[in-house]
Amino acid sequence: MTSLAREERLRLASLLRKVGPDAPTLCEGWKTRDLAVHLVMRDRDLPAIMGEHLKLFAKRHERVDELLRNTPWIELVGKLAQGPTAWNPSSWGVGVDSIMNTAEFLIHHEDVRRAQPGWHVRELGTDVQKDMLPLVRALALPYALRRGLHLVLKPRGFDELRAGRTNNSTVTVVGMPVELLLYLFGREKHAQVEVRESAPLSGDDDAEVVGGTPDEIAAAEQDTDTSTGEWPMVVQQEKRKRGPIVERPEGAEI
Structure with a gap:
């Protein structure tokens, strides 16, 4: 059985072959080659991808980044289509691959699709939309708290679900779950949603934070801004429960 994560990976690879290495994406400052390099590195060298944010792995990131950027385009996209190497947890079965890669490749597929002229909204089935709901819920609270909103999705x-402080201005966002996911991941201008603003639900004296448990609220308040494209900490923590980061052996082929 082919998972949605695998299907989106192959669809993205097919589109990348078609548009080439210099096409625009919705990722600020990134062309399609930048996106492909990021995804192949994520598949094949997790410590290197961590070097985007951790000084400990910065030199490794630079080395692998240069290697992949010098890889011929068709070969690079072929590596992306092939998928993760054996030491990447997402290669350990459909279940782990789905957890780690379904939203990742669906979002980045749309990042390329929606940056091209003449794009249209895809018809995604009810099962796909339903599968995105847990991530929408996980993203809602950090998004609302970081932006000082009472968010109604x-x-x-x-x-519907609510998240944020009830004494903040209310923003209601209506759309299919995949579109809400794109919205919460900083693609607000490109997500096909309806947005309405209204007055706060409560005053300061009786304000409360809704949309999560006390632990989830505490974690969300420490999260990075989801507009950067990083997984919120609550999502990263859930991913870490599924398996360790396995380091690619030095000298192994990328």
Whole structure:
């Protein structure tokens, strides 16, 4: 059985072959080659990808980044289509791959699709939309707290959810779960949603934070801004429960 993560990976690879290495994406400052390098590095050298943010792995990141940027385009996209190497946890089965890669490749596929002229919204099935709801819920609270909002999300066909401080201005966002996911990941201008603003739900005296447990609220308040494209800490913590980071042996092929 082919997972959605695998299907989105192959669809993205096919699109990258078509548009070439210098096409625009929705990722600020990135062309398609930048995105492909990022994803292949993520598949094949997790410590190197951590070097984007951790000084400990910065030199490794620079070395692997240069190697991949000098890889011929068709070969680079072929590596992306092939998928992760054996020491990457996402290669250990469909379940782990789905957890680590479904939203990753769906979002980045849309990053390329929606940056091209004449793009259209894809018809994604109910099961796909439903599968995105847990991530929408995980993203909602850090998004709302970082932006000082009381956020009301209304995924079409599913129950609404609220997140943030009730004494902040209310922003209601209506759309399919995949579109809400794109919105929460900083693609607000390109997500097909309806946005309405209204007055706070409560005053300062009776304000409360909704949308999570006390532990989730505490974690969300420490999260990085989701507009940067980084997974919120609550999502990263959930991913870490699924398996360790396995370092690629030095000298192994990228």
